[in-house]
Structures are given as structure tokens and as C-alpha cells.
Amino acid sequence: MEQANNTTAILTATGNLQAKITGAINHNYNVSQGELAKGENGWKITSIEFIDGKSRYEFQFRIPSLPDDGSEHKYSLNNVNALGYFYDGSRLFVASVGEITVTLKDNRMRGSFHFSAYREDDSTHKIEVSEGAFDLQNDAGSFTARLDGPGQPYPEFTARQVGINFHDRPDGPMPSYYVTEGRIVNYDNIPSSEDRISVFTNKGIAPGRYQLDLTTDNVRVHFLRIGGLSIGTQAYKGELIVEEVADSGHAKGSFNCTFINRDEEFTAAGKYDVFQQ
Secondary structure: OOOOOOOOOOOOOEEEEEEEEEEOOOEEEEEOOOEEEEEOOEEEEEEEEEEOOOEEEEEEEEEOOOOOOOOOEEEEEOOOOEEEEEEOOOOEEEEEEEEEEEEEEOOEEEEEEEEEEEEOOEEEEEEEEEEEEEEEEOOEEEEEEEEEOOOOOOOEEEOOEEEEEEEOOOOOOOOOEEEEEEEEEEOOOOOOEEEEEEEEEEOOOOOEEEEEEOOOOOEEEEEEEEOOOOEEEEOOEEEEEEEEOHHHOEEEEEEEEEEEEOOEEEEEEEEEEEEOO
């Protein structure tokens, strides 16, 4: 997968991450979005905050594997035991000294952190991160699709993370809606990159069959690639079958639809079964 090119991403795990940043950057970081990703070598914790709707701030930590029993574990952020990064939209700050304390229970990770970090390309620029705390939990389930056609980015989509997000719009003019999505996220570089298939359903819709087109406003299916040769496209024809509505905290259904990627079509035939934790 291509690496991100300083483009924005939205992470949708339940929870929050906050910290105070001083020095070369002065900012009180406080967001309700984050991500937990478990790999062969441990956990990656990521959180993103949008600044002025254009740039972004991003925290990322990499820690060893730990038991899911609620026990407390402390790691030095010294690029040996654990890693800590802060990205300000154009510059990467790498933690040189600091500590992160974490617990894990039922796929819910809580912790605190503090560190000093220098710009990767200029050690004269330093930040201090203090009062850091987070409480994050991923949703559970599955989201898969078969992609076909000349415009398809690859043949098989199998999400590594899934989620249900609610967007409340009590004052209109657009209705409130849910986004049920599967994500393939690459955290190997900062900034992170990802592919997503997202099913948008308005609050209050009933289970059933829905036709997909660019004028339908109660259901939509999107494919998004963030990073590299970015893709952002909405299905312009097809069908969405909603078996369980996201309002209940359990979204289940299937879709068979067509997208256009740089003037070439591709189809996506998939299914999803996602639970909020």
C-alpha cells in the first residue's frame, strides 16, 4: 500500500486522547478519535486532531504486546522499549525520553504518558508533552468485499479494523447519520495511511433493500484511499441490503455496487457485520 502524503485521515475508535504540548508548538490536544491496532510485535496507538480544517496533529505510540487482564505496564519511550511520535502536519517529532503507562482489558486500553521530543530533521526544535491520557476501544466484527474491474485498486478487501460512528446533526439541514466501515490501516510510517469502505445510513431507517445512486440521500456507500494515489468515490449504482440497522449498535448487511476511479469502473460486492463494544 502507498504511504500517506500529508493527507488527512479520520480514525473512529471509541474513546479519547488528550495532552498538553509546549515548546516549538504550544497546544492543548483533546480529541475523541483514536485507533488501537494489534500487530505481530505489539500495539500501535494512534490519535488525530484536525486543525483549522486543513492540517492535522497526530500522536502515535508503539508498545510491546501485553496481557488483556487489566494489569498495569510501564514502558520507557526511548526507541528501544517503546516509541512515541508527534506529527504536526509537516514535521515529525520523535520522543527521546519519557514514559507511557498502559492497561488492557476486553480490548479497551487506558493509559497516561509524557515525553520530550525533537524534530527528526532538526534537533534544535523541541517539544514537551505532559498530562497525557487516553482511553480507547475498538469496535468488533467483520467487513469484506470483492473488488473487480479495470479501476479496482486490488481484488480483495478484508478490513483489519471496523467501526460504527454516529454523526449527530440536531440542527440540520442534513439528517443525523451512521457510518459503518471497514479499514485497512498502515501505521508503519508517520503519517499513517488507510483504505476504507464506508456504509452511510441515516438515523431511523428500517431494514430492507435500498438502491444506490448519486441522488439517494438516506443510504450511500463510499470507497476511500488516503495516501499515495488517493481515491475518493461514491457508488453511483447498485444495491445495499440492510439487515440490522446501526442505531441498535449492531450493523449488518451487504452491498453490490459500482464506483468510478479515474474514469475507470470497478465493482464491490461485500458484506459487513459490526458491533459497537
